[in-house]
Amino acid sequence: MRLTEDARDLFLPAACASCRSTPAAGTGLCADCAADLLALRPVLATPARRTAPPVVAGGPYAGALAEALNEYKERGRRELAPALGALLGRALAVVAAEVPDAVLVPVPATRAARRARGFDHVDHACAGLGELHRVLRARARPDSVGLTPEQRAAAARASLHAAPRRLAALAASGRPAILVDDIVTTGATLDAAAAVLRRAGVAVPAAVVVAAALVGRKGFMWRYRRVPLRVSAIRQAPKRHFGR
């Protein structure tokens, strides 16, 4: 099957990553699906996990966005980076005015995932969005599918760690960090990433992601709030998130 798909990719123009029925423009999307992504507005996803930072997503993980994100990650379609990065940029605009001196800290892929894709998908989507500080590293972790929320949280904590000198330099700068990831589901990864930074004294007022998945599992009920592109969304988030 995989061979057939690869062969198809060689001989046919790439289909739209979302609907797969129309040839894509250079963006990886057809005009209709590109318009669907453009029509999305950021959503505020409030994790039940109290220590996790508030998360602003470019849109819900559904429809054209879910399809595009999957193709980007699983089939290495790098040409989708600008479209997905634009959604990250909108989410970032919601939080950036609140913490203007913040730096972006991407959640890293594991080395194996990076090698399999041929690029770091979060880094790549962040191009042009701001100053990236790659202070986190990820050890291999089990596939989160099928894990309980507690197991996910433990796996995330065991996987994420700091590049010590880089983290020390960030902490010494006194600047807060906005975490960046592709998708948030239970919030376990962002919670673990924030914990690494906060332990070093770096404030983590918020996180931005391309898409937020709505999961209703016990203990991890997310509340979506559609937010305008204004900082009021973050002002409504619990105050403690702006400290450590």
Ligand SMILES: [Zn+2]
């Ligand atoms: Zn399409």
